[in-house]
Amino acid sequence: MLFSRWYEHIPVIYKWYELSMKREILKGPIPQHIAIIMDGNRRYAKRMGEVVEKGHMLGADTTERVIQWCEQLRVRQLTLYSFSTENFQRNEREKKAIFNLIKDKLRKSRESPETHKYKIRINCIGDMDMLPDDMREEIRETHNATGKYDNFFLNVALAYGGRKEIVDGAARIAEKVKAREMNPEEITEDTIDQYLYFDKKQKSSVDLIIRTGGDERTSNFLPWQASGNECAIYISAPYWPEFRKIDFYRAIRAYQNRDRDHKVKYALRVIKIKKRAGQFRKTEVVDCLKSGLSLTAEEADSILKDPHVVRAMKGAAA
Known part of the structure; x- marks a missing residue:
């Protein structure tokens, strides 16, 4: 891997380092809501001489591993930036490949015994009206299959834009006020939180945002949920397909240092x-x-x- 250190190429030393880091982070608080900007799929594919669709497929494999890591550490909530409103500007071939990949993963997740064993609720957050009909149908079926669970929340941000989320929430509140179902004086931060995209049964504030690929920006991701919450932000150099467990542990260690x-x-x-x-x-x-x-x-x-x-x-x- 391009960004790994020399000793991480030696399996025994790498495993020792991984276990050592795990013991270290287990001594401190574990973030209960982690959000990830999964950046670098296309750049990774280009570096490997592959088509961009291959990068997205390899990135999806990383996603499955990260979900397992969160479960192992008893993280309660994971939000993944899977497709932004800006991503609609990409070419039709790539968008179709991404949508087909997401539909396949949603289908497999809701049919997986592990999902029901660990009571994982899978939510898709964003402007669902922007998505194709077949994608919305997969989302509905997934919500119906997992909506009763509350042990672990997996949020998949699709057609998501942070500023648009706030605008949409404000518009819904304005409609309530106009219909005299809500008084302006009653509006608080908690009120606004209730009208955003997140499931109302879960905590929306984010403890840790991880961005892979090295870019130091949050790309309109969860501005409301990250603000005012002392949210830690960790920039990881590896591209998403090569994101490893030690990178994950390093991010949590950075959160713990920030928290302390x-x-x-x-x-x-x-x-x-x-x-x-x-x-x-x-x-x-x-x-x-x-x-x-x-x-x-x-x-x-x-x-x-x-x-x-x-x-x-x-x-x-x-």
Whole structure:
């Protein structure tokens, strides 16, 4: 693989490294909603001297592996950017190949014993009216077959555009207001969230966005769900067909580092505020961490042991 390190070509060392990373990330919080921009299928195919359709097929194999990795780590929700509104500009041959591939995967997924064993709900999010009739039929059948499950949510973003999602949601809310079924004063962030594409039985806010292929942009993907949630973004150099488990683990490690940094900064703000008020007590800091960040006493105590927090507390107590 183009982006792998030398030792990752040696199976025994690679496996040891993979297991070592898994043990490391299992010590920290696991993101409950991961979203992935699966970029690089076409570039990978071009590099291999293959047609772009081959790249999409190999990318679909990676998708199946990533779903399994999420299940193994007990991630509750995975959202995959499969086809954007901008992708409709691609040539008819490629679009047909992508749609046929997605239909085949939806069909196999809803018929798979694993889907029903692990109670996986498969949702397709986006502007379904933009899709061909046969695609919409596959989506309906998949929703009907898995809609009762709530153990793991697999969201497939099709004909999806983040700005369009917000506009469509706002239009639906406006219709409710016009029909006097809703008062403008009642509209909150939770209200808007309820009128977006996501299934209303699941949490839509995203903890971690992964983009493969090296491009440092989010491409109009989940702007509402990622904003205001301290969402971590991880850019992975390998193209989607060559995305490996260690790349997945690295992304989760980046999330954990970001999550801890956020908690440490929150603790430092609390200490600063308490010091200015002349009311500094360690127990009050712990209580603020537990209530403000929904932490357990053990988790709050772990944040208090961070060197930056220790120094701040000594300064406040002086």
